[in-house]
Amino acid sequence: xxxxxxxxxxxxxxxxxxxxxxxxxxxxxVVTWGDTSKVGYxxxxxxxxxxxxxxxxxxxxxxxxxxxxxxxGHLMLTQSLSCEYLREIDLGDTxxxxxxxxxxxxxxxxxxxTYHRATPSGEELVARGQQMWVNATxxxxxxxxxPSVLDTCRQLNIDVAEALTA
Amino acid sequence: xxxxxxxxxxxxxxxxxxxxxxxxxxxxxVVTWGDTSKVGYxxxxxxxxxxxxxxxxxxxxxxxxxxxxxxxGHLMLTQSLSCEYLREIDLGDTxxxxxxxxxxxxxxxxxxxTYHRATPSGEELVARGQQMWVNATxxxxxxxxxPSVLDTCRQLNIDVAEALTA
Amino acid sequence: xxxxxxxxxxxxxxxxxxxxxxxxxxxxxVVTWGDTSKVGYxxxxxxxxxxxxxxxxxxxxxxxxxxxxxxxGHLMLTQSLSCEYLREIDLGDTxxxxxxxxxxxxxxxxxxxTYHRATPSGEELVARGQQMWVNATxxxxxxxxxPSVLDTCRQLNIDVAEALTA
Amino acid sequence: xxxxxxxxxxxxxxxxxxxxxxxxxxxxxVVTWGDTSKVGYxxxxxxxxxxxxxxxxxxxxxxxxxxxxxxxGHLMLTQSLSCEYLREIDLGDTxxxxxxxxxxxxxxxxxxxTYHRATPSGEELVARGQQMWVNATxxxxxxxxxPSVLDTCRQLNIDVAEALTA
Numbered sequence: 001x002x003x004x005x006x007x008x009x010x011x012x013x014x015x016x017x018x019x020x021x022x023x024x025x026x027x028x029x030v031v032t033w034g035d036t037s038k039v040g041y042x043x044x045x046x047x048x049x050x051x052x053x054x055x056x057x058x059x060x061x062x063x064x065x066x067x068x069x070x071x072x073g074h075l076m077l078t079q080s081l082s083c084e085y086l087r088e089i090d091l092g093d094t095x096x097x098x099x100x101x102x103x104x105x106x107x108x109x110x111x112x113x114t115y116h117r118a119t120p121s122g123e124e125l126v127a128r129g130q131q132m133w134v135n136a137t138x139x140x141x142x143x144x145x146x147p148s149v150l151d152t153c154r155q156l157n158i159d160v161a162e163a164l165t166a
Numbered sequence: 167x168x169x170x171x172x173x174x175x176x177x178x179x180x181x182x183x184x185x186x187x188x189x190x191x192x193x194x195x196v197v198t199w200g201d202t203s204k205v206g207y208x209x210x211x212x213x214x215x216x217x218x219x220x221x222x223x224x225x226x227x228x229x230x231x232x233x234x235x236x237x238x239g240h241l242m243l244t245q246s247l248s249c250e251y252l253r254e255i256d257l258g259d260t261x262x263x264x265x266x267x268x269x270x271x272x273x274x275x276x277x278x279x280t281y282h283r284a285t286p287s288g289e290e291l292v293a294r295g296q297q298m299w300v301n302a303t304x305x306x307x308x309x310x311x312x313p314s315v316l317d318t319c320r321q322l323n324i325d326v327a328e329a330l331t332a
Numbered sequence: 333x334x335x336x337x338x339x340x341x342x343x344x345x346x347x348x349x350x351x352x353x354x355x356x357x358x359x360x361x362v363v364t365w366g367d368t369s370k371v372g373y374x375x376x377x378x379x380x381x382x383x384x385x386x387x388x389x390x391x392x393x394x395x396x397x398x399x400x401x402x403x404x405g406h407l408m409l410t411q412s413l414s415c416e417y418l419r420e421i422d423l424g425d426t427x428x429x430x431x432x433x434x435x436x437x438x439x440x441x442x443x444x445x446t447y448h449r450a451t452p453s454g455e456e457l458v459a460r461g462q463q464m465w466v467n468a469t470x471x472x473x474x475x476x477x478x479p480s481v482l483d484t485c486r487q488l489n490i491d492v493a494e495a496l497t498a
Numbered sequence: 499x500x501x502x503x504x505x506x507x508x509x510x511x512x513x514x515x516x517x518x519x520x521x522x523x524x525x526x527x528v529v530t531w532g533d534t535s536k537v538g539y540x541x542x543x544x545x546x547x548x549x550x551x552x553x554x555x556x557x558x559x560x561x562x563x564x565x566x567x568x569x570x571g572h573l574m575l576t577q578s579l580s581c582e583y584l585r586e587i588d589l590g591d592t593x594x595x596x597x598x599x600x601x602x603x604x605x606x607x608x609x610x611x612t613y614h615r616a617t618p619s620g621e622e623l624v625a626r627g628q629q630m631w632v633n634a635t636x637x638x639x640x641x642x643x644x645p646s647v648l649d650t651c652r653q654l655n656i657d658v659a660e661a662l663t664a
Contacts, residue, residue, distance in 0.1 A: 010362050030342050032388035034211065034381060036204035038257055039568070043200055044576040048546045049366060056364035060424050067424075070537070078542040082580040088638070091204055092392050092399075140586070176528050196508050198554035200547060205402070210410040214380040215532060222530035226590050233590075236371070244376040248414040254472070258558050258565075306420070366541055370534035370589055377532065423536055 005155045010057040014098065016157060023156045025058045026098040031091055042089035047127055051081065051113050054099050055131065062156075065148040073138035079108070083129035087117070094118040095126065104153055105162040107142035109133045171321040176223040180264065182323060189322040191224045192264040197257055208255035213293055214247065217279050220265050221297065228322075231314040239304035245274070249295035253283070260284040261292065270319055271328040273308035275299045337487040342389040346430065348489060355488040357390050358430040363423055374421035379459055383413065383445050386431050387463065394488075397480040405470035411440070415461035419449070426450040427458065436485055437494040439474035441465045503653045508555040512596065514655060521654040523556045524596040529589055540587035545625055549579065549611050552597050553629065560654075563646040571636035577606070581627035585615070592616040593624065602651055603660040605640035607631045 004013045005023065014024040029035075029050060037043040059067055059076075070076060089095060096116045103110055115127040135145045144164035145153075153160045170179045171189065180190040195201075195216060203209040225233055225242075236242060255261060262282045269276055281293040301311045310330035311319075319326045336345045337355065346356040361367075361382060369375040391399055391408075402408060421427060428448045435442055447459040467477045476496035477485075485492045502511045503521065512522040527533075527548060535541040557565055557574075568574060587593060594614045601608055613625040633643045642662035643651075651658045 030389060030392065032385050032392070033203045033205060034209055034384040034388065037199045038202035038204070038206050039199060039573070040204050043550070044579070045200065045543065045547045045550055048579075049543045052366040052541070052543055053364050056366065057362060060362065060364070071423075075537070077586075078583055080580065080582045081542070081546075082578065084578045085576055088575075091403075196555060196558065198551050198558070200550040200554065205407070209384070210413070211377065211381045211384055214413075215377045218375070218377055218532040219530050222532065223528060226528065226530070237589075241371070243420075244417055246414065246416045247376070247380075248412065250412045251410055254409075257569075365535045365537060366543065368536035369531045370536070370538050371531060372536050375532055 005157075006062060006152075008061050010061045011054070013156075017100070020157070022100045022102065022158045024098040024100050025054065025061070026096055027054055027057065029095045029097060031089060031093045031095065033091065036091055040090070042093075044083075044085060047083055047085075047115065047129065048081065050097050050115075051083075051111075051129060051131060054097050054113070055111060055133075058099060062152045063149060066146060069146065075136040075138065075140060077134045077136050077140075079132040079134050081129065081131045083113075083127060085127050087124070087126040089115075089117065089126055096123065101153065101156070101158045103159040103162065104145055104150065106164050107135045107144060109135070109145065171323075172228060172318075174227050176227045177220070179322075183266070186323070188266045188268065188324045190264040190266050191220065191227070192262055193220055193223065195261045195263060197255060197259045197261065199257065202257055206256070208259075210249075210251060213249055213251075213281065213295065216263050216281075217247065217249075217277075217295060217297060220263050220279070221277060221299075224265060228318045229315060232312060235312065241302040241304065241306060243300045243302050243306075245298040245300050247295065247297045249279075249293060251293050253290070253292040255281075255283065255292055262289065267319065267322070267324045269325040269328065270311055270316065272330050273301045273310060275301070275311065337489075338394060338484075340393050342393045343386070345488075349432070352489070354432045354434065354490045356430040356432050357386065357393070358428055359386055359389065361427045361429060363421060363425045363427065365423065368423055372422070374425075376415075376417060379415055379417075379447065379461065380413065382429050382447075383415075383443075383461060383463060386429050386445070387443060387465075390431060394484045395481060398478060401478065407468040407470065407472060409466045409468050409472075411464040411466050413461065413463045415445075415459060417459050419456070419458040421447075421449065421458055428455065433485065433488070433490045435491040435494065436477055436482065438496050439467045439476060441467070441477065503655075504560060504650075506559050508559045509552070511654075515598070518655070520598045520600065520656040522596040522598050523552065523559070524594055525552055525555065527593045527595060529587060529591045529593065531589065534589055538588070540591075542581075542583060545581055545583075545613065545627065546579065548595050548613075549581075549597075549609075549627060549629060552595050552611070553609060553631075556597060560650045561647060564644060567644065573634040573636060573638060575632045575634050575638075577630040577632050579627065579629045581611075581625060583625050585622070585624040587613075587615065587624055594621065599651065599654070599656045601657040601660065602643055602648065604662050605633045605642060607633070607643065 011027040098114045100112045111131045113129040116123040117126045177193040201212045264280045266278045277297045279295040282289040283292045343359040367378045430446045432444045443463045445461040448455040449458045509525040533544045596612045598610045609629045611627040614621040615624045
């Protein structure tokens with residue numbers, strides 16, 4: 001499976017890192033002064049904001065029906081997140097941020113984020129993170145992901161074997 | 167008129183700068199690394215974010231009924247803003263941000279912001295700004311400010327002579 | 333003058349709005365949830381942060397020598413800014429942000445920002461703003477812009493008739 | 499050990515949660531519109547920005563000598579962070595954010611963050627997080643924490659048994 005299965009409007013789809021892995025959803029960030037602190041490097045919280053921007057571009061790009069549900073009160077809750085900082089990121093760096101949804105399990109979904117700096121000879125991994133999301137009713141009760149979300153996941157080669165069916 | 171007319175929960179009320187002027191609503195900010203950029207000083211956009219935080223604390227503090235209207239779809243639109251940067255602001259500075267509503271005129275209200283740095287001998291003005299707000303119906307049509315807002319304005323010695331009455 | 337005079341790495345150059353006007357430097361923003369507030373629309377301060385991102389991409393793109401000076405302590409100070417909000421901006425909107433430097437005068441430079449929403453039939457102006465910058469020595473004294481900056485300005489058809497020469 | 503060992507300028511010191519635990523460094527946040535998203539609740543990344551603000555107030559408050567070292571190029575690197583979101587946080591909520599440094603081990607230091615919402619009957623835990631920091635030379639090499647930092651840690655009842663000595 002090496003073809004890009006869907007057309008993306010807001011970012012790029014990249015082929016899976018591993019043969020059976022999920023497609024990657026990617027966007028570029030150029031680090032400007034406003035992203036840095038007096039220390040001189042990228043301020044750490046910016047990577048977390050970028051996680052939000054990318055996951056939400058993903059929803060706008062691939063999950064039209066789910067976005068409509070969210071606008072009517074349905075909830076996609078952030079349950080937890082983490083981030084590891086491997087190398088300092090500097091002004092002017094171009095960072096490719098990539099999101100791969102690793103799996104859907106019951107009402108939960110795990111997103112893996114990686115951050116790669118463009119270098120003259122290729123790229124290097126500079127940070128990585130995760131977010132765990134829960135699909136919930138407007139009342140806040142965890143619920144199975146809607147079929148339209150699971151359909152998109154399958155097209156992106158995301159493991160939905162443990163997804164509940166409504 | 168020198169007495170503080172209302173009890174504030176979230177910030178401080180300060181007496182008017184001039185005898186007939188409006189009371190000032192004030193909060194302190196301590197500048198941390200996350201507020202600065204690689205240049206070494208406060209990043210300029212932070213003052214604009216602080217304008218929002220202070221105006222919204224003001225609403226939560228003094229405009230209970232209006233906040234309820236806003237939560238039901240009523241709109242308080244930001245029509246324009248400006249900011250003048252007079253001196254560089256540095257890490258560790260304590261900045262007193264103050265909001266004075268200068269006047270209400272028809273559906274519009276003008277807020278003046280000043281930023282004062284605490285110094286060993288007193289304080290110095292480091293920046294100032296303005297925001298113009300418009301009260302609007304949920305459909306976005308400009309409308310007179312509700313009586314409860316004008317009552318609070320009068321208590322804070324704000325000029326409402328040109329406010330429309332509904 | 334309709335040719336694009338320079339190659340841009342980080343954003344797009346657009347032809348002048350008027351025959352003798354400056355070229356426009358432009359980037360797109362897609363509005364995600366993190367850009368909005370509980371009111372439902374784009375939070376006003378985000379446009380001000382975007383001003384910073386675009387001006388700094390511009391510097392990284394066209395002002396290599398000046399960026400090196402800035403990294404050695406030279407200062408480009410934000411003296412003032414303003415923004416007018418013409419229409420509400422919503423989740424999922426694609427906003428083209430454009431920067432045109434209108435003129436250089438002594439140590440000052442004026443940047444005009446416009447924000448255009450993509451619509452099915454074209455685009456509409458949704459906001460506009462300005463920033464005034466001052467070139468300064470590391471000690472904070474206003475100073476003429478370096479020749480390399482003025483050269484770039486001329487290539488972009490920016491009016492530098494009133495620029496001081498060092 | 500129940501006395502507050504140091505005077506804090508920027509935030510409050512609270513007694514340890516457990517008899518032998520570290521003192522807590524705490525500040526309050528009132529949630530305003532700018533902290534929320536179209537979903538209606540606090541946007542998740544704001545808690546991560548608050549982590550930075552609190553840790554940096556802590557440094558400004560208790561670590562004068564270390565702050566001077568940081569301003570001269572010494573580095574305190576964020577190695578990793580995490581956050582768990584337990585309950586939705588709403589507009590107008592008052593959130594007490596508390597930082598307890600759990601331990602120092604070699605060049606590393608672990609900070610625990612908790613977020614408590616004020617309720618009519620007391621408070622409730624709404625989120626918690628962690629950050630791991632590494633003390634490093636200006637060249638980026640991990641290094642033992644300076645004695646002045648360890649002294650402050652001891653005064654705050656922080657476990658430094660595994661700290662390296664220089």
